Amino acid sequence: MxxxxxxxxxxxxxxxxxxxxxxxxxxxxxxxxxxxxxxxxxxxxxxxxxxxxxxxxxxxxxxxxxxxxxxxxxxxxxxxxxxxxxxxxxxxxxxxxxxxxxxxxxxxxxxxxxxxxxxxxxxxxxxxxxxxxxxxxxxxxxxxxxxxxxxxxxxxxxxxxxxxxxxxxxxxxxxxxxxxxxxxxxxxxxxxxxxxxxxxxxxxxxxxxxxxxxxxxxxxxxxxxxxxxxxxxxxxVADFIGETNFLSGEAGEGRVTLASGDVVQVEGAEGRKGKVTVVIRPEQVRLAEAGAAETIPATVESLVYFGTDTHCHLRLKDGTEMVARLQSPASGEAGLQQGQSVGLRFAPGAARVLED
Amino acid sequence: MADRSFSASRLPGFTATAIFVFIALYLPILMLVIGSFNGGESIGAWQGFTLSWFAKAWANDHVKDATIRSLVIASLAAVISTTVATMAAIATTRRRPFRGQTFIYLMINQPLMVPEIVTAVALLIFFASIKVATGYQGLGYLIAAHSAFCVPFAYLPIRARLEGMDLTLETAAADLYASPWLTFRRVTLPLLLPGIIAGMMLAFVTSLDDVVITLFVKSAGQDTLPTYMLAQVRRQISPEIYAISTVLLALTIVLLTLFFILTRKKD
Missing domain, CATH: 3.40.50.300 (P-loop containing nucleotide triphosphate hydrolases)
Known part of the structure; x- marks a missing residue:
C-alpha cells in the first residue's frame, strides 16, 4: 500500500x-x-x-x-x-x-x-x-x-x-x-x-x-x-470529451485506408490489421488548396461562425462527414465558400487509431 | 385581449351561489354574536348594547369549573396527541417506503373516518370495565380519549411539513458529524417546529369543541364547556350561552389564524 x-x-x-x-x-x-x-x-x-x-x-x-x-x-x-x-x-x-x-x-x-x-x-x-x-x-x-x-x-x-x-x-x-x-x-x-x-x-x-x-x-x-x-x-471517452471526428477504415502496413479510399498515416496503426476507427479532433484538421500534396479531397458543406472559431463542415468523397475548427481571422471571414473543393490534412501526430 | 381560459367565476349562477353559501354559513354565527351583546333576552329584537351576559357567565361557578376542565383536558390532550403524532409522522416519512404503508396511514387517521358515536360507545364500555376494576373515576379517561382522537389532527400538518422538507438537510447534518439524535435535535426539530405548533393548536381546538365522545366518557360532575352548554340549552336558552359561544369563537379564530400563519408556505 x-x-x-x-x-x-x-x-x-x-x-x-x-x-x-x-x-x-x-x-x-x-x-x-x-x-x-x-x-x-x-x-x-x-x-x-x-x-x-x-x-x-x-x-x-x-x-x-x-x-x-x-x-x-x-x-x-x-x-x-x-x-x-x-x-x-x-x-x-x-x-x-x-x-x-x-x-x-x-x-x-x-x-x-x-x-x-x-x-x-x-x-x-x-x-x-x-x-x-x-x-x-x-x-x-x-x-x-x-x-x-x-x-x-x-x-x-x-x-x-x-x-x-x-x-x-x-x-x-x-x-x-x-x-x-x-x-x-x-x-x-x-x-x-x-x-x-x-x-x-x-x-x-x-x-x-x-x-x-x-x-x-x-x-x-x-x-x-x-x-x-x-x-x-x-x-x-473520445466522444464524451470534446468534439471528435470518427472515420472508419482498414489498418494495414502501418497505415490506414479510410472508407473514402484515401490513405493516411496514423499514430497507433503500426502492427494493426483489419477494421479500425480513426479519431481526429476538429481543431487538428488543417485545410489547404484542393489537390495540394498529401491532402484528402473534400467539399465544404457549411460554415458556422462561433466567434473565436469557425466550424467548417466537410464531406469526403464517399459521403463521410467531418468538422474542421478553424481559428477565425480578424475580419471574421474564413475565406471559404459553401460547395468549395478543398484538401485537408491532419496535424502531425494528432490522429489516433481506436479499436472498433 | 380576452382571457379565454376556464374560469369558474363565469359559470351561470356563480355569484348567487357564492352569496347564498356565505349567508348560510355565517349568518347564524353573526346572529349569535350579536345576541351575546343584546340587552334583551330575545334574539329577535335589539334592546341596546351590553356586556352583562359576559359578566354573568364569568361569575357563574359552573361555567368557571367547566372552562377550567375543558382547558386542562384540551391542553393535555394537545400535548400528548402532538407528541404521538410527531413520532408517527417521522416514522412514516423518514424511512424507505414499506409494504403496508397505506394501511399504517389509515390506522393513524382512523378517528377521522370511524363514526364518532361508534368510538364513543366503544370507549364507554371499555372505560366502564376499567372503572369497575380500578375504582378510578378521575379526568384521566377524558384526557386519554381526547388525546386519541386528536392524533390525526396533529399528524396531518406535521407530516405535510416533514414531506415538504429537503431531505438533503438531514444528510448534510450527518455529513457534518451530527449523530442521528443531534441531527434530529439541531436540524429536523427546529425546521419542524411550525408544523408541530400548528398541529398542537389544531388538536387543542378539536378537543375543546368535542361533545359526543365527552358525553359518553365523562363521569358525573365532569362537564366540559360544550357539555355544560348543551345541558343548559336543553332547559332554557339564555344569552349567557351566546356569550360563552362568542368567547369560544374568538379563541378559535385566534388559534386558527396562527395556524394558517405557521403553515403558510414561505415564498
Missing part, C-alpha cells in the same frame, strides 16, 4: 432494487485517489459518478466491495464518523441558521472549544470572502454566495477529503467560470483532496489534476486532462 493514497474503492458494487430488476449503478469499480489531488469523476447522468461519491461520503453502503480512507476500511462507518465533508448540488444550507452558524455546525458537532470555532469560522469567512455576511440568513444570499457558504461549511472541519457533487451546475456561465478558478485556488491553498463530480467536460479539463471518465457504472479511463483529451482509450 502506497501512503499517498487518500481514498480507495476496491471492487465497489452498488445495486439498486432486487432480483431481475436490479440496476448496477456501480459495477465493480476500483480506483485510487491520491492525497492533495483535485480528482474529477466525469460522465453523463446515470453513469454512477454520484453513487461513487455517496459511497465515499457514507450516504450509501456498497452492495459489495470496500471503501478505504488513508488505508483504513470505512465501508461500514456512518457518514458522521467519516472525516469527509460534502458540498451538495443544492448546497443544503440550514435555513434556520445564519451564515456563521452554518459554517460552525460541523465544528460544534465535533465538540471543538468555542474559541477555536469562532476563530475557524472567521478564517473560513475570509477564505470565501464573505466576512460581511456572517450574520445573514442564508436565504438572503445570492446563488454564488450560498455556494461559498456551502464550501466554507464543508471545509471548516478540515476534512481529509472534500466531496463536491456538481456544485456549479446551478450557477450562470460567468459565475461558474469564476467559481472554477476559486475552487482550484481553495484546493491549492488548503491542500485537501477534492473529489469533484460533474458532467461538464470543460469544467473537468480546466480544474482537475486527474479525471476518471465513467459510463454505465464502469470507469472507462483515468488520466490527466491532456491524456484524456489527446489519448482517449475508447470511442466513448
Amino acid at each position: 502506497t501512503t499517498d493514497v487518500a481514498v480507495e474503492a476496491r471492487n465497489a458494487v452498488k445495486a439498486f432494487g432486487q432480483g431481475e430488476t436490479a440496476v448496477r449503478a456501480l459495477d465493480d469499480v476500483s480506483i485510487q485517489i491520491r492525497k492533495a489531488e483535485f480528482f474529477t469523476l466525469l460522465g453523463p447522468s446515470g453513469c454512477g459518478k454520484t453513487t461513487l461519491l455517496r459511497l465515499i461520503a457514507g450516504f450509501e453502503t456498497p452492495t459489495s466491495g470496500q471503501i478505504l480512507l488513508d488505508g483504513k476500511d470505512i465501508t461500514n462507518d456512518p457518514p458522521n464518523k467519516r472525516p469527509v465533508n460534502t458540498v451538495f448540488q443544492s448546497y443544503a444550507l440550514f435555513p434556520h441558521l445564519s451564515v456563521a452558524q452554518n459554517i460552525a455546525f460541523g465544528l460544534e458537532m465535533l465538540g471543538r472549544p468555542r474559541a477555536e470555532i469562532t476563530k475557524t469560522v472567521e478564517r473560513m469567512l475570509a477564505l470565501v470572502k464573505l466576512e460581511a455576511m456572517a450574520g445573514r440568513k442564508t436565504s438572503q444570499l445570492s446563488g454564488g454566495q450560498q455556494q461559498r457558504v456551502a464550501l466554507a461549511r464543508a471545509l471548516a472541519p478540515q476534512p481529509k477529503v472534500l466531496l463536491l457533487d456538481e456544485p456549479l451546475s446551478a450557477l450562470d456561465y460567468k459565475l461558474r467560470k469564476e467559481m472554477q478558478l476559486e475552487l482550484k485556488r481553495l484546493q491549492t491553498e488548503t491542500g485537501i483532496t477534492f473529489i469533484f463530480v460533474t458532467h461538464d467536460q470543460e469544467e473537468a479539463l480546466t480544474m482537475s489534476d486527474r479525471i476518471a471518465v465513467m459510463s454505465a457504472g464502469h470507469i472507462q479511463q483515468i488520466g490527466g486532462p491532456r491524456e484524456i483529451y489527446t489519448r482517449p482509450v475508447n470511442r466513448f
Whole structure:
C-alpha cells in the first residue's frame, strides 16, 4: 500500500432494487485517489459518478466491495464518523441558521472549544470572502454566495477529503467560470483532496489534476486532462470529451485506408490489421488548396461562425462527414465558400487509431 | 385581449351561489354574536348594547369549573396527541417506503373516518370495565380519549411539513458529524417546529369543541364547556350561552389564524 493514497474503492458494487430488476449503478469499480489531488469523476447522468461519491461520503453502503480512507476500511462507518465533508448540488444550507452558524455546525458537532470555532469560522469567512455576511440568513444570499457558504461549511472541519457533487451546475456561465478558478485556488491553498463530480467536460479539463471518465457504472479511463483529451482509450471517452471526428477504415502496413479510399498515416496503426476507427479532433484538421500534396479531397458543406472559431463542415468523397475548427481571422471571414473543393490534412501526430 | 381560459367565476349562477353559501354559513354565527351583546333576552329584537351576559357567565361557578376542565383536558390532550403524532409522522416519512404503508396511514387517521358515536360507545364500555376494576373515576379517561382522537389532527400538518422538507438537510447534518439524535435535535426539530405548533393548536381546538365522545366518557360532575352548554340549552336558552359561544369563537379564530400563519408556505 502506497501512503499517498487518500481514498480507495476496491471492487465497489452498488445495486439498486432486487432480483431481475436490479440496476448496477456501480459495477465493480476500483480506483485510487491520491492525497492533495483535485480528482474529477466525469460522465453523463446515470453513469454512477454520484453513487461513487455517496459511497465515499457514507450516504450509501456498497452492495459489495470496500471503501478505504488513508488505508483504513470505512465501508461500514456512518457518514458522521467519516472525516469527509460534502458540498451538495443544492448546497443544503440550514435555513434556520445564519451564515456563521452554518459554517460552525460541523465544528460544534465535533465538540471543538468555542474559541477555536469562532476563530475557524472567521478564517473560513475570509477564505470565501464573505466576512460581511456572517450574520445573514442564508436565504438572503445570492446563488454564488450560498455556494461559498456551502464550501466554507464543508471545509471548516478540515476534512481529509472534500466531496463536491456538481456544485456549479446551478450557477450562470460567468459565475461558474469564476467559481472554477476559486475552487482550484481553495484546493491549492488548503491542500485537501477534492473529489469533484460533474458532467461538464470543460469544467473537468480546466480544474482537475486527474479525471476518471465513467459510463454505465464502469470507469472507462483515468488520466490527466491532456491524456484524456489527446489519448482517449475508447470511442466513448473520445466522444464524451470534446468534439471528435470518427472515420472508419482498414489498418494495414502501418497505415490506414479510410472508407473514402484515401490513405493516411496514423499514430497507433503500426502492427494493426483489419477494421479500425480513426479519431481526429476538429481543431487538428488543417485545410489547404484542393489537390495540394498529401491532402484528402473534400467539399465544404457549411460554415458556422462561433466567434473565436469557425466550424467548417466537410464531406469526403464517399459521403463521410467531418468538422474542421478553424481559428477565425480578424475580419471574421474564413475565406471559404459553401460547395468549395478543398484538401485537408491532419496535424502531425494528432490522429489516433481506436479499436472498433 | 380576452382571457379565454376556464374560469369558474363565469359559470351561470356563480355569484348567487357564492352569496347564498356565505349567508348560510355565517349568518347564524353573526346572529349569535350579536345576541351575546343584546340587552334583551330575545334574539329577535335589539334592546341596546351590553356586556352583562359576559359578566354573568364569568361569575357563574359552573361555567368557571367547566372552562377550567375543558382547558386542562384540551391542553393535555394537545400535548400528548402532538407528541404521538410527531413520532408517527417521522416514522412514516423518514424511512424507505414499506409494504403496508397505506394501511399504517389509515390506522393513524382512523378517528377521522370511524363514526364518532361508534368510538364513543366503544370507549364507554371499555372505560366502564376499567372503572369497575380500578375504582378510578378521575379526568384521566377524558384526557386519554381526547388525546386519541386528536392524533390525526396533529399528524396531518406535521407530516405535510416533514414531506415538504429537503431531505438533503438531514444528510448534510450527518455529513457534518451530527449523530442521528443531534441531527434530529439541531436540524429536523427546529425546521419542524411550525408544523408541530400548528398541529398542537389544531388538536387543542378539536378537543375543546368535542361533545359526543365527552358525553359518553365523562363521569358525573365532569362537564366540559360544550357539555355544560348543551345541558343548559336543553332547559332554557339564555344569552349567557351566546356569550360563552362568542368567547369560544374568538379563541378559535385566534388559534386558527396562527395556524394558517405557521403553515403558510414561505415564498
